[in-house]
């Protein structure tokens with residue numbers, strides 16, 4: 428869709444709906460004074476700054492592996508709030524924190540049982556873990572990307588790479604929280620009804636998230652062809668309504684570690 432077709436009202440609504448899961452996740456956190464907080468995969472830091480202020484945290488550290496995303500975080504730095512470059516896949520806190528928070532980032536990391544075990548070691552006894560991850564991998568928008576990646580010429584340039592979801596079922600997260608010693612937990616699957624101006628916008632949506640995995644592995648020219656193939660195969664599978672309802676599943680989970688050893 429051309430820039431001129433953007434409807435600012437729809438765009439704002441689109442932005443709000445992407446932010447809503449963050450607020451829903453933050454609502455699961457039990458407030459306490461003076462918390463030490465880490466936000467994993469913090470992105471630009473805009474929402475980390477909201478988290479820091481809303482929780483009145485003593486200290487909040489935003490961690491992200493992307494220099495480009497973190498470049499914007501400087502403007503959000505404030506008393507007690509700072510940002511560091513780091514990879515969630517091998518993250519360990521220097522000292523245990525009161526809240527480990529992660530909104531829409533952990534699905535980029537493999538092996539969630541091992542990841543959650545490692546992250547738990549960075550949470551103080553009695554501390555909290557709060558995570559939101561997209562779980563829309565069975566929607567056509569995600570299935571078609573995997574199909575295109577397996578066809579030529581992409582398969583060769585991608586060396587067989589296909590983005591597979593590392594996200595588990597909600598009940599598996601419940602079991603993991605229990606196994607890892609979380610005394611209390613809340614796990615839910617939530618469907619967010621994203622109203623996009625048209626089905627074409629689904630391509631714009633995934634270009635900002637899922638398709639990045641392919642963009643990083645393809646030349647600019649081949650990626651442009653990838654998106655063309657993706658669009659041609661995906662759109663006939665989506666309803667031609669305006670606005671287009673893009674139902675988007677997300678898993679939100681929260682746990683509080685047992686205070687005892």
Ligand SMILES: C[S@@+](CC[C@H](N)C(=O)[O-])C[C@H]1O[C@@H](n2cnc3c(N)ncnc32)[C@H](O)[C@@H]1O
Pocket residue numbers: 449467468469470471474490491492493496513514515516529530531532535536
């Ligand atoms: C969809 S954005 C979410 C950003 C922010 N949490 C928010 O809610 O706006 C996902 C972020 O995860 C980061 N990310 C992906 N894989 C990562 C990893 N292995 N380690 C650290 N950050 C990672 C990306 O750089 C990106 O900034």
